[in-house]
Amino acid sequence: MPTLPPDPLMPPKPPMPWPALAAIATIVLLLATAFAWAAGWIGRDRLTAPRLVDAIEGGKPYAGFRRAHSKGVCVAGYFEPSTQAAALSRAQVFSQPRTAVQGRLSIGGADPYALDAQARVRSLALLLKTENGQEWRMAMNSFPFFPVSTPAGFHKQLVASRPDPATGKPDPAKMAAFLAEHPEAKRFQAWAKSAPWSSSWANTAYNGVNAFRFVDAAGRERFVRWSMEPQAPFEPLSEAERQQANPDYLREDLQARLQQGPLRWNLVIVEAAPGDPVDDPSQAWPENRPRHIAGVLVLKTSQPQATGQCRDVNYDPTVVPDGIALSSDPILAARAATYSVSFNRRERETARNQAPPATAVTAQEAAR
Numbered sequence: 001m002p003t004l005p006p007d008p009l010m011p012p013k014p015p016m017p018w019p020a021l022a023a024i025a026t027i028v029l030l031l032a033t034a035f036a037w038a039a040g041w042i043g044r045d046r047l048t049a050p051r052l053v054d055a056i057e058g059g060k061p062y063a064g065f066r067r068a069h070s071k072g073v074c075v076a077g078y079f080e081p082s083t084q085a086a087a088l089s090r091a092q093v094f095s096q097p098r099t100a101v102q103g104r105l106s107i108g109g110a111d112p113y114a115l116d117a118q119a120r121v122r123s124l125a126l127l128l129k130t131e132n133g134q135e136w137r138m139a140m141n142s143f144p145f146f147p148v149s150t151p152a153g154f155h156k157q158l159v160a161s162r163p164d165p166a167t168g169k170p171d172p173a174k175m176a177a178f179l180a181e182h183p184e185a186k187r188f189q190a191w192a193k194s195a196p197w198s199s200s201w202a203n204t205a206y207n208g209v210n211a212f213r214f215v216d217a218a219g220r221e222r223f224v225r226w227s228m229e230p231q232a233p234f235e236p237l238s239e240a241e242r243q244q245a246n247p248d249y250l251r252e253d254l255q256a257r258l259q260q261g262p263l264r265w266n267l268v269i270v271e272a273a274p275g276d277p278v279d280d281p282s283q284a285w286p287e288n289r290p291r292h293i294a295g296v297l298v299l300k301t302s303q304p305q306a307t308g309q310c311r312d313v314n315y316d317p318t319v320v321p322d323g324i325a326l327s328s329d330p331i332l333a334a335r336a337a338t339y340s341v342s343f344n345r346r347e348r349e350t351a352r353n354q355a356p357p358a359t360a361v362t363a364q365e366a367a368r
Contacts, residue, residue: 047152049337053345055158056110056338064355065112067342069123072106073251074308077262079128081295088222088269088292089214091323092130099128101297104310105201105254108141117237117245120192124206124228125315126297134321139335140206140228142198146281147188151334157185184282196236200253202263203232210317210332211278213325214269223272223327225285228265228297232257254302265297279329314343 056067078098085094093099107114108121122142129135148154160178164171179185198204206228213221237245246252257263271290277283305311318326318336326332349355 047155049334049341052151052155052158052334052338053341055155056342058110058158058162060110061345062110062112063349064346066346067110067338069106069108069125070110070112071114071116071119072104072123072305072310073254074102074303074305074310075105075254075299076100076102076301076303076309077297077299079267079295079297082293084292085294087216088224088294089323090217091136091214091321092132092134093128093136093321094294094323096131099130101126101128101299102309102313103127103299104305104313104315105250105302107250115245115247116250117242120197122198122201122204122206122250124201124204125310125313127313127315130321135319136321136324137315137317137319138208138226139315139317139339140208140226142204142206143188143191144207144209145188145191145284146209146331147185148182148331149184149280149282150330153182153185154331154334156182187282196234197242199235199237199241200232200257201250202254202257203230203234205229206265208317209281210329210335211272211281211327212320213327215323215325221325223276223278225270225272226294227268227270229268231264231266231296251302258300258302262298262300264299267294267297268292269294278327281329281331312347314339316340 053067061067062070079093079101080098081094081096088094103124103126106123106125107116107119108123109119124138124140126138126140127135128137146154148157156178160174161170163169179189208226211223211225214224215221254263269292270285271292272278272285273289276285276289303309316336316339318332320326346355
């Protein structure tokens with residue numbers, strides 16, 4: 001299309017003054033700087049999700065595996081709500097008769113080849129998907145409360161706990177400095193030293209230590225925490241049994257128990273009272289708070305994590321359905337961010353063929 005000649009009756013448009021150009025350039029620079037800051041590309045002293053995942057890796061990432069709770073197995077089953085559950089929350093999982101569940105049982109730590117009997121923490125992650133497509137994802141652990149109250153505190157704990165290359169153990173001076181700054185972590189240390197170890201994934205209680213908000217049909221809200229309490233009787237694991245256990249004894253025990261029939265846990269909802277800390281997962285609520293059995297989790301099968309359905313799932317605990325809402329707990333937000341970074345790293349490694357093939361991982365597990 002030919003260019004039209006300038007209209008002689010219209011005066012030429014004056015050039016944009018330099019102050020305006022400078023203002024636009026400043027806005028663009030500010031936006032670019034804000035984006036880079038949020039991505040962690042600048043401000044290296046600021047705690048970002050990638051820095052937190054780096055600390056979890058401890059300088060030794062295992063390509064293709066989750067950065068935390070790296071060793072585990074996939075599980076599947078269903079959830080059935082109790083008759084009182086619908087009064088607590090309008091979430092459909094509490095009103096439809098049964099909801100399909102697929103999840104993951106795991107141990108704490110970043111080593112996918114760790115010895116089961118040496119892992120203090122056991123974990124259960126779940127994905128419940130209702131008939132209308134809503135999802136509820138949970139990530140629960142065997143400890144009753146979180147070690148610290150802030151993401152920054154957790155990062156400092158990871159750094160202080162890193163083994164000294166000379167001794168193979170954490171530096172006592174660094175750990176003492178951490179505890180002086182975060183005395184709430186002493187409660188977690190006391191639990192780790194005194195609480196009996198469970199002998200099985202099946203007889204472990206798993207706690208969602210973060211607070212959420214349940215919203216009922218009338219719009220009433222209440223702060224809650226939840227736990228999966230096993231119907232299998234608790235059996236402690238002695239020190240002698242820990243030393244003699246096979247490397248994968250938790251998986252072996254799970255398979256043996258599932259051959260005898262499904263495994264069950266009660267979903268227990270605990271209500272907060274006014275004044276209870278709902279934004280600090282390092283503080284437990286008093287034992288006398290109202291408790292409701294909201295249903296039963298039933299697990300029927302297990303599969304290797306290298307080939308099972310749980311392999312490519314990010315069990316982000318902030319994915320909740322209508323009727324369940326998040327609290328302002330900063331640890332909850334940090335978990336979502338770090339889970340996302342971990343998921344993206346391992347998916348990228350798998351796409352680049354940096355991770356071991358699933359068949360190789362499965363063969364290695366079978367050979368143990």
